Amino acid sequence: MIKRNSSIWPYLLVAPALIVVLTVVFIPVINAILMSFQNYDLRRPGRIGFNDFKNYVDVIRDPLFWSALWKTIVWVVAGVGLQFVFGFILALLLNKKFPGRGVVRSLSLIPWVTPGVLIGLMWRWIFDGNYGVLNDLLLRLGLIQESLPFLAREASAFPAVILTIVWQGIPFFALMLLAGLQGIPEELYNAADVDGANGIQKFFLVTVPSLKSVIYVTTLLRIIWVANSVDVIFNLTEGGPAYATQTLSVYIFNKGNSLNLGYAATLSIMLTLVLATVAVRYLKTMFRNQEGKA
Numbered sequence: 001m002i003k004r005n006s007s008i009w010p011y012l013l014v015a016p017a018l019i020v021v022l023t024v025v026f027i028p029v030i031n032a033i034l035m036s037f038q039n040y041d042l043r044r045p046g047r048i049g050f051n052d053f054k055n056y057v058d059v060i061r062d063p064l065f066w067s068a069l070w071k072t073i074v075w076v077v078a079g080v081g082l083q084f085v086f087g088f089i090l091a092l093l094l095n096k097k098f099p100g101r102g103v104v105r106s107l108s109l110i111p112w113v114t115p116g117v118l119i120g121l122m123w124r125w126i127f128d129g130n131y132g133v134l135n136d137l138l139l140r141l142g143l144i145q146e147s148l149p150f151l152a153r154e155a156s157a158f159p160a161v162i163l164t165i166v167w168q169g170i171p172f173f174a175l176m177l178l179a180g181l182q183g184i185p186e187e188l189y190n191a192a193d194v195d196g197a198n199g200i201q202k203f204f205l206v207t208v209p210s211l212k213s214v215i216y217v218t219t220l221l222r223i224i225w226v227a228n229s230v231d232v233i234f235n236l237t238e239g240g241p242a243y244a245t246q247t248l249s250v251y252i253f254n255k256g257n258s259l260n261l262g263y264a265a266t267l268s269i270m271l272t273l274v275l276a277t278v279a280v281r282y283l284k285t286m287f288r289n290q291e292g293k294a
Helices: 002-006 009-036 054-061 063-094 101-107 116-127 133-140 154-182 186-194 199-210 212-227 231-236 248-257 261-293
Strands: none
Touching: 009 261, 054 261, 063 101, 063 154, 063 212, 063 248, 063 261, 116 133, 116 154, 116 231, 154 212, 154 231, 186 199, 199 212, 212 261, 231 248, 248 261
16 A cells, blocks of 8 residues: 555656646647637637638748748847857857956856846847947947938848847857866867867867767757747837848737737747757757767
């Protein structure tokens, strides 16, 4: 009897977490899937009902969907790529010994711990065409003759929001890569010195291979997070001007705000499928490389 009762305890301990996961994750996902097959527009509550695959057909035919998908790809590739490069540089610098290193490490985390809404509002002020800090700096340096409305021009709005998300995400890569750098045995670098390797060779033959697992995991996380990011873009441009900065996540948010929840749910499912496809292929590549290394 004691053995039988004790075998229940693991399930009882896991049950609260399982209930929370089911409530917070799976039930909303199932609800979103069901809504994606419905004409769920709160502006016309009398017409709510199942419409088979009409929403999915409409999405495929929607030019804004394809435009938003392409912008999402550029947003993720450019944003995550630049975050990784500058985050790696920052991690290498913070791994060096210098006075006040602890303070600098703490200050470097400010962009990451700052709420996305506040970051969007702050950079909106920086890019402002009338009294923005960036315009004032460029005018003082003589690089421009008149203020430029960075967020009001299609050509400059998207690079501006990419710059903002890069600034926000650099500390995450720096922190994760710094932790990885501190775990690399010093003996590997000593052996490379004995073999006559220079700094660049040690970086590509010792540092990067030793950080492969960290790089794979952190990059995948940032791909998912950046693709789903809404707060920064919405507070900067709300997806404008003329949909120039409207990624899929922002398009979903805008559709939800317009109370067309069925169409927003369909877009959410499409984004989830895209990210799931990327994640699966990414993980396959990661595991294949790890098996090859083993």
